[in-house]
Amino acid sequence: MGRSPCCEKEHTNKGAWTKEEDERLINYIKLHGEGCWRSLPKAAGLLRCGKSCRLRWINYLRPDLKRGNFTEDEDELIINLHSLLGNKWSLIAARLPGRTDNEIKNYWNTHIKRKLYSRGIDPQTHRPLNAASATPTTAAVPSPSTATVPVATSSSNKKINSDSISSSNTTTNTTHDVVITNNNNNSNGFQLVTNSAYANTTTKVGTDEDSNSSSGVTVEESFPHHQLNLDLSIGLPSHQVSSSVNPEKLKAEEHDQKPHVLYHWYGNITGQGVCLCYSLGLQSDQACYCKGMGATATTTTRVTTTATDSRKRCLVGSGAYGTKTGTEEEANIERFG
DNA sequence: AAACGTCCCAACCGCCCTCAC
DNA sequence: TGTGAGGGCGGTTGGGACGTT
Numbered sequence: 001m002g003r004s005p006c007c008e009k010e011h012t013n014k015g016a017w018t019k020e021e022d023e024r025l026i027n028y029i030k031l032h033g034e035g036c037w038r039s040l041p042k043a044a045g046l047l048r049c050g051k052s053c054r055l056r057w058i059n060y061l062r063p064d065l066k067r068g069n070f071t072e073d074e075d076e077l078i079i080n081l082h083s084l085l086g087n088k089w090s091l092i093a094a095r096l097p098g099r100t101d102n103e104i105k106n107y108w109n110t111h112i113k114r115k116l117y118s119r120g121i122d123p124q125t126h127r128p129l130n131a132a133s134a135t136p137t138t139a140a141v142p143s144p145s146t147a148t149v150p151v152a153t154s155s156s157n158k159k160i161n162s163d164s165i166s167s168s169n170t171t172t173n174t175t176h177d178v179v180i181t182n183n184n185n186n187s188n189g190f191q192l193v194t195n196s197a198y199a200n201t202t203t204k205v206g207t208d209e210d211s212n213s214s215s216g217v218t219v220e221e222s223f224p225h226h227q228l229n230l231d232l233s234i235g236l237p238s239h240q241v242s243s244s245v246n247p248e249k250l251k252a253e254e255h256d257q258k259p260h261v262l263y264h265w266y267g268n269i270t271g272q273g274v275c276l277c278y279s280l281g282l283q284s285d286q287a288c289y290c291k292g293m294g295a296t297a298t299t300t301t302r303v304t305t306t307a308t309d310s311r312k313r314c315l316v317g318s319g320a321y322g323t324k325t326g327t328e329e330e331a332n333i334e335r336f337g
Numbered sequence: 338a339a340a341c342g343t344c345c346c347a348a349c350c351g352c353c354c355t356c357a358c
Numbered sequence: 359t360g361t362g363a364g365g366g367c368g369g370t371t372g373g374g375a376c377g378t379t
Contacts, residue, residue: 015372016347036363054365055348090367105368106346 083126205254
């Protein structure tokens with residue numbers, strides 16, 4: 001339908017940002033916060049497109065950005081999350097504090113793809129390369145320069161919404177097997193197990209031990225996976241969230257730093273709170289208030305990605321993706337906090 | 338030291354989603 | 359319910375940095 005440009009291109013600078021522009025942007029946001037990006041450049045005295053300002057701030061100037069190389073743990077976490085979420089860089093970034101989607105995307109394309117090829121795993125499908133011979137992106141390990149392989153465009157790459165939970169009538173494109181169970185001996189421990197090329201991949205998250213590290217991921221590769229499924233088996237907290245629990249109070253008491261989402265399941269597990277942002281790898285400083293809950297049961301909930309209803313936003317959302325939409329009703333999910 | 342090739346990442350582009358009206 | 363504005367996202371690219379010959 002044709003859109004008006006987001007700014008007057010002939011009056012805007014492009015390319016690398018100067019120090020002065022950075023300072024102007026930082027100073028403006030310090031004073032006024034992140035507001036309307038379109039009007040920001042003018043207000044801040046910048047000859048830049050609002051989108052450009054936003055990108056610059058989010059990807060480079062934000063004070064909470066973590067600089068430096070990715071750790072091995074972060075690598076493995078990214079790989080696991082990618083096997084679950086596909087090229088949903090923003091969702092992956094949401095689980096790596098201090099990292100941006102752009103940074104992770106670049107890192108994936110320049111390092112991790114190569115790493116997976118060297119392991120004999122197709123980075124797009126997360127299947128062993130020889131098992132993916134039916135796809136066009138098989139063959140030998142590409143040279144670094146060709147590592148930017150044509151995306152095999154499984155649906156996982158296109159507008160699937162792994163951050164959605166299906167109702168029964170959604171169109172399944174890609175699914176992942178995810179099993180989140182608790183670590184029996186550690187009330188804070190949850191494990192996220194995926195049935196992907198990393199079958200038997202156990203992503204251990206949220207334990208005390210790893211609370212200060214970037215993640216607590218252990219990966220044991222063994223079985224080739226069959227198909228990416230989004231079967232979620234979720235370990236429920238041992239002390240169940242009763243209806244009398246006041247999420248606001250809990251939030252205030254146990255952690256108040258970062259956005260978090262506590263989903264409340266109906267249906268088979270009525271009345272039991274499931275905190276997915278924690279289970280899916282948020283770090284301790286942003287763990288949600290159900291941290292500390294143990295788990296007594298493993299309940300399986302099917303989560304299916306779909307290309308037909310991309311508006312569903314739930315389940316794996318945290319912070320920005322926790323927006324509640326009407327379609328959540330289909331998923332029988334209610335969000336707290 | 339120069340030329341060339343490769344790598345990496347900041348930034349851009351265009352499409353999609355959400356929301357207000 | 360339809361439409362447009364604004365923001366967000368994923369894919370792509372340009373050019374600087376670095377390595378090799």
